[in-house]
Amino acid sequence: MASIRLEGVGKQWGDTTALHDITLDIPSGTFCVLLGPSGCGKSTTLRIVAGLETATSGRVLIDGQDVTALPPARRGIAMVFQNYALFPHLSVAQNIAFGLQVRKVPKDEAARRLDEAAQLLGLSALLDRKPSQLSGGQQQRVALGRALVAQAKVCLMDEPLSNLDARLRQEMRTELRQLQQRLGLTVVYVTHDQAEAMSMADQVVLLNKGRIEQAATPRELYAQP
């Protein structure tokens, strides 16, 4: 389990302010959606939590630990992006286990995690295929599998479903949410799709021009006049 806290996190690009000192608490095991129009600062926020971008001010805490100065690989997080970035010439199994090999996880342990993730994601029968022989939803699952075998407690997702058709997107929303709950993952999920945010989130964080306009549950947002 891992909570996330952003404390007065600001980001400047030259004289453009992408984030105005935002403070945000994401409790452990919850699904937080960052919602807002293009350019409001969603990706910047996510990338700062990941350590892929450096904040100009403030700090990031994961499980109470200040990770502001830690590189991405040492933050105990996994990331899933919009373009799944699968390796086309590697099999599904190799794609999922790739990071484990890089991290020198022992072979039998890697195999165990791979089996577990494949079962959970319904990929067990597809492990020998190449990404090009999979549907969009299956490719998305492979990208998720890669995050799962890393056994990170925090998963950051930037518009992970936006390349899927409407029906599959709907299905994957439900699947993702169930998976997150089953594993007790803390998820930060970026989207500009309001319906998606409302259907998935425990907490919706509405960003506008680099400021948090509102942070509330979908229920609270629906109840507004």
Ligand code: ADP
């Ligand atoms: P969103 O994800 O909500 O679309 P971003 O976080 O990508 O928004 O961008 C927030 C602001 O920061 C925008 O004004 C954007 O133009 C600016 N920005 C993002 N990345 C860079 C960059 N590498 N260099 C300069 N400005 C950037």
Ligand code: ADP
């Ligand atoms: P890993 O060590 O997690 O297997 P790789 O070295 O395979 O990572 O890098 C794959 C891509 O993911 C690179 O573009 C890198 O910038 C990015 N990356 C590396 N570690 C992380 C991380 N913990 N979270 C998010 N992105 C990461």
